[in-house]
Amino acid sequence: MLLGEPARTGYDWNFRLLRIPIRVHPLFWATAVILGLGSTRGNPQEKLQEIILWVLAVFLSILVHELGHALCFACYRINSHVVLYHFGGLAIPDSFQSAAGRSGRDSPFQQIMISAAGPGAQLGLALVVILLLRLGGYTDGTLSQLGLPPQWTADPIEEVNHIVRTFDKNDKVPQSESIQTLHPKYQRRWREADKDGDKRVTPEEWTATVILPSPLLATFISHLLFVSIFWALLNLVPVYPLDGGQITRELFLLSGSGRAIQHSLMLSIAVAVGISLWGFLYWGMLMGVMFLLLAYSSYTTLQRYTGRGGFGGGRPW
Structure with a gap:
């Protein structure tokens, strides 16, 4: 294993x-x-x-x-x-x-x-x-x-984005007169951003109000x-021995299929190969290699389970 x-x-x-x-x-x-x-x-x-x-x-x-x-x-x-x-x-x-x-x-x-x-x-x-x-x-x-x-997640950064979108592109530094047209909650955010009290707030100052100090x-x-x-x-993800692979194995067993273990291992191989390719393309060498190894592990386990591989055959789980 x-x-x-x-x-x-x-x-x-x-x-x-x-x-x-x-x-x-x-x-x-x-x-x-x-x-x-x-x-x-x-x-x-x-x-x-x-x-x-x-x-x-x-x-x-x-x-x-x-x-x-x-x-x-x-x-x-x-x-x-x-x-x-x-x-x-x-x-x-x-x-x-x-x-x-x-x-x-x-x-x-x-x-x-x-x-x-x-x-x-x-x-x-x-x-x-x-x-x-x-x-x-x-x-x-x-x-x-x-x-x-x-x-979707009630992220307060959306308030900042809303305010920035509200103003004309030429109004890079909105003044207090412009703020009065906004919803009260956005006005509160503006007051928090105007720390120096000059009635002018930059986008960077807006963003700073929702970032941890x-x-x-x-x-x-x-x-x-x-x-x-x-x-x-x-x-x-349904790749053994990750948690998702173990959950998938048990779900196949609960289905009553006589080939539940084989099916779960076949799914594990297919998904691991797919994620490996995705990893090589978008996340770098490490993820690609890791899931390629997991695919190989599932393949050798399937061979042992079906008695086709080395190591004496027999059930691995």
């Missing part, structure tokens, strides 16, 4: 959270740094700050993801531990007996719940952060980048939301 628990090292960070043992492999940090290098900008100090914020965001988001799995295990009285490593994270039952014993862990419904709990926890984290930002009147700076129109906090939240939303959704 492509993804498995890595061996322990003398550099592991071990701790407990919510009574769940957690181990962070050193390659987790190295991989997070590599993933963040492509998006840094500015001078060396600014790049270092952004890398640190990116790594912290990745750590927090993936930890929440794996805790979602582990807490769902606990709901079924299954002890588990969490490992963060170079491929992300794993929530691992402490023994086969605890996973498939009295708790009924082998129930497809329970497996679906456990698999969905990780991405669900990540998306829940993103939702809480976005709600807190909205309560404070701030934009998240991420949802619109992921393709969601600001008006701390650039470091804004950068951290932007990274946290990107990882928690985009990576969670990517994890739900």
